[in-house]
Amino acid sequence: MKKSLSLLLLLVMLSAFDTHKELKWEAIGDSITYSNSHPEASQHRISIGYMDDVIKALPYIKYNNHGYPGWTAKSMAENMEKIGIEKAEIYSIFLGTNDWWVGLPIGTLSDYQDNTGNQTAYGCYRIIINKIRSLNPDAKIILMTPLQRTEYVDLNNPKVFIQGQNKAKEGVFLSQYADAIKTIAKAECFELADLYYKSGINLKNAVNFRRLRNPQTHEYKNYTYPHYIGIPYDPATDEYPYPVEAMNMTYDGLHPSDKGHAAIAKMLVKIMKRF
Template identity: 60%
Template sequence: MKKLIVLLLTAVVLFAFAPQKQLKWMAIGDSITYHNNHLESTKGILTKGYMDRVVDKLPYVKFANHGYPGWTAQGIAENFDNLHLEKADVYTLFLGTNDWWVGLPIGTGDDYRDNTGPKSVYGAYRVIIDKIRQQNSEAKIVLLTPLQRTDFIDINNVRSIIHGSYKPNRQGVALSAYTDAIKNIAQAEKLELVDLYYKSGITVKNAVKYKRLRKVDSSYQNYVYPKYIDLPFNPDEDEYPYPTEAIDWTYDGLHPSDKGHQKIADMLVKLMKKY
């Protein structure tokens, strides 16, 4: 009996100290994902992206970054075979905000079910998920919803200006509708979901602390949401409206700051540590 107890205790100790098996993570997304490996494109504002922050907590995770600035679900679906994605244990899809702005039709659940192709959000996600399952039928697939956003002004091109998600896109569709479609797909396919839109705490109100705009008398004033909505900004003459002091969850109204990337990482770690 004593010998059996010793053997069991030895097995427990060996298991406790056994090296954690490496987890391969394929991160697919847009510029938010891209920035993790291209911090220079944020002019030094971002010091570490969400993927590196996940690895800080889960060092046995090894990731590959497949973030493409400006890309939509349709773009990923149509180019999937040319992206040279390696087989992984976990795939995350972090898309939606560009789909909203360019007005990619959302489609319906029928487009997903009937595999109608990548001309809609539902159809594009079907293509992507099918492609992933062809690579690894046992892989965990995690869908991330887009973040709420306020007025975006690109720090690298101040003429690139997009209004926040407090307004619908040019087709009259709210960003929340794209979020709901992604949630529906996750539910229908029994996929994991990281709901950044509704559950991260990042909102259009706190994306930035304020927007600094020039008044008629040429002086500047800090306006908090929603007081800055529709106030003019002249990219050729005015100072960039989001100085360092205005940074909150995002640094430019759209792209997460260090604080924002940490929130994304925390939500992913909570999920991925189960794997």
């Protein structure tokens, strides 16, 4: 009995000193990924991004930030040889929201399978993934669907306004880009962080409200979703519609707050802790 207890104690002590092998993570994305290392871009409305949240939970993972504001899958595909992507054990690809806004054709799975080039989202993902595989064919690849988004007004340039996903852009909905990314993940047996459908970030909680002038009284009023849709906003004369107290999962209708980044990280940690 004593021998068994001693052996058990020894195993517990050894496990306490057991350390996970360090893993390198190349995080590929747009402004949401970029913001992790650049809180000044949000006028410090955020303090931490999803990558830092992940490594707080999994400190043996070290990341490189390859996030570029405004980039689409096409932008990334065209620049994969120039941005210093390195060999790593983990790669994440978090794109799609800008593709929807600029109208990059989605294409079909055959564009991905046949490597048809950078004229469709499917084709662009093939170029990106080909580069990753050339660096490490055994790497873990995580595809991330775009976040749901409501009416966006740029905090640093309020003249920049983009409609929410409730309306189609050139006949296409943001959800269709999310579905394309899911299709690639399924075809390739990649890991999937399905942020669009499963992160808990949605049109109702993206922001608490938009502060706009009542069209009848011209007095400011806090409108919740969907009541603010269609109410005029003039950046030349009106206050920024998302004051700090309007922040919820995002701080501007699109870019995640600390709370939003934590929701993204939670999904990634669930995946990465298995590696």
